[in-house]
Amino acid sequence: MNRRLFLKSSAQTTLAISLLPILNSKALAEIYKVSAQNEIDLIASPNDFPLLNGKTTQLLSFEGHTIQGKIKLLPSNSFLGPTIEAHQGDRLKINFKNQLSEPSIVHWHGLHLPENQDGHPSYAVGPGQTYTYDFEIKNRAGLYWYHPHPHGRTGYQVYHGLAGLFVVRDSEEKSLNLPSGENEIFLVYQDRHFDEDNQLIYVQSGHDIMMGKMGDTLFINGSREKANVVKKETYRLRLLNGSNARSFRLKWNDGRKITIIGTDGGLLAEPIERDSVLFCPGERLDVFVDFSINNIGDEAALQSIPIVDNGRGQAFDLSVFKVQHEGTKIYSLPVRLSNLEKINPSEAVNPNNPKVFKLLPKQGIGWTIDGLEYQMNEVREKETVELNTTEVWEFDLTQAGMIHPMHIHGSQFQVIERVHGPFSKDLVLDEGWKDTLAVLPGDRVKIIKRFNDHPGLFLLHCHILEHEDHSMMRNFLVK
Ligand SMILES: [Cu+2]
Structure with missing residues (x-):
């Protein structure tokens, strides 16, 4: 682990422009309500974003537009693409428009789709071209995501900003009455590395390829803001490690166990409690947390601790939850979550x-x-x-x-x-x-x-x- 990890981000605490996209499910409700005839444009293009103080950063980003259906867009300042929320069984047409200067194609990470919908690199389309997806969602409820998958350029394109969440709901999940609305918080963690001109530094050496490209600055939903103001209530945290190469080892800083209710493919059979858990690039975790036990003024940090306990690494905060208000929404943690089938x-x-x-x-x-x-x-x-x-x-x-x-x-x-x-x-x-x-x-x-x-x-x-x-x-x- 890099000992200077994220020191840069903690040292530069003032942001000229606040870029906190609140990706809770209340906002999601206004994003994409997928119905039988839903069609969206998903456009990948170069854009400048004010990520750091001073000069803007040249990135690549997805932008979504509703063509038909009750689809709405999240007004987001983040470089992340729009969050797509759909229900199991929904049918969705997506026109991926490549306005980059190089070939690309979109992979729907975790979705169970036919070959021509999956974003295999042989389907990459060139600059100015469109690839039209049309698929039914077969997956159970879970947090999935999308990102480019052109051969040899996936790392570059994702690192420069091309990624977004894809939330699937189903009736089993709904019957559990898990924390929802403002009590469901989506958190995408990504690390990035910048030059003095605020531009991204990507792979520069064989070492960057062998170890994967890691950065010294953490972004949460496209922002460096780690703080979330919460009530004395229970919450559901939907986490994606969207980093190119950095694995985290999650742990609460206040000694509480981490309560995991779901992983990549949706809910577990029952909650699992761990002191810490490894969280690798591409993986998702669904975490239940109870801040009703806290006092007003408390702060709880979800941290990443050193993966190997060799005494050399240091812990750093991924998200800080500031308990600032009384609350009324206490969702109970179900003892049984899902009829998870185990393959024999x-x-x-x-x-x-x-x-x-x-x-x-x-x-x-x-x-x-x-x-x-x-x-x-x-x-x-x-x-x-x-x-x-x-x-x-x-x-x-x-x-x-x-x-x-x-x-x-x-x-x-x-x-x-x-x-x-x-x-x-x-x-x-x-x-x-x-x-x-x-x-x-x-x-x-x-x-x-x-x-x-x-x-x-x-x-x-x-x-x-x-x-x-x-x-x-x-x-x-x-x-
Ligand atoms: Cu590898």
């Missing part, structure tokens, strides 16, 4: 013979899966899956050493076994439906995944975006 390994075609993917450094600079580089249309026999089957895969990180959050496109999967290396025990959360999985040095992790509904070419890659671009990514073909 006997359902797989290879329950005792997993397909093993080795996570290895590349010769030269970069990382690989099985020592191979990504080729746009290449598929090995091992990477071919029969439609309507279930398979067991294993990620093996016993030969090289750093965290790789492995993301698989298509449907969500489940972890069935983790042989822990020296670091991951008590750090990772393997429960529930996942689409991005932290693999730590020494680990061998078995997952089980169904390949139903959609034949076609999909991706498997590390979600440290500089690893994905250089070239820790493979295709798999469902046929």
Whole structure:
């Protein structure tokens, strides 16, 4: 961990322009109400944003427009794209308009979609072109997100601002009466690195590729403001680690346990309490917190503590909750959250013979899966899956050493076994439906995944975006 981590952000506390986009669900209600005939334009273009004091920063950003349906836009000052909120079963047409100077395509991270809706890099469209998506939302309620996925340029485009949230609701979630409205807070964490001219510094060295590009300045929903004023009430925090490469280890600074009610693919079967939890790029966490136990004037900080307890790193705040008002909305934490189905390994075609993917450094600079580089249309026999089957895969990180959050496109999967290396025990959360999985040095992790509904070419890659671009990514073909 960088010892000077975020010192810059804490030193520069005055913001010339307040850029706090309040992404609570009250605001979301005004964003996109998806109904049967919904169509939006999603435009990616270069824009300047006043991120720091002084000169504006040149970024890339998504902008949304309602074409038809009851879709409204969030008036946001953030560089993040509009938040899309939809219900399971909704149909949505999205015209992605590329007004960048390079090819791009949008991937709907975590959504279960056909190949031609998933944003495989072979579907990238050039400057001035449009790609039209038209899909039905099959996922259960959860926090998903979207970002570009052009080959070799994903890291650059996301780092420069192209990302947004995609919230799916369903009736199971609604029946639980979880904190909503102002008591549901969406928090996207991203780190960035700037030059003296307030412009972003991206990959400059082989080290930036090997470690992934990390920054010294934290952004929360596109702002450096960490404070949230809250009441003596209960809250639901919907978290996305939208960083290119930085993993966090979440912990409350006041000693309370972190209560996790959901992960990538929605609600867990029941709440899980942990002292701390690892939170890798691409992952989402759904956290329940009770500030009714606090006194007026209290502050509670959700911190990131050093991932490895070697005494060298330092904790820093991700979000600070300032309890400033009395409250009346005390939502109870359900004992049971969801009828989460556990996939029985006997359902797989290879329950005792997993397909093993080795996570290895590349010769030269970069990382690989099985020592191979990504080729746009290449598929090995091992990477071919029969439609309507279930398979067991294993990620093996016993030969090289750093965290790789492995993301698989298509449907969500489940972890069935983790042989822990020296670091991951008590750090990772393997429960529930996942689409991005932290693999730590020494680990061998078995997952089980169904390949139903959609034949076609999909991706498997590390979600440290500089690893994905250089070239820790493979295709798999469902046929
Ligand atoms: Cu990686």
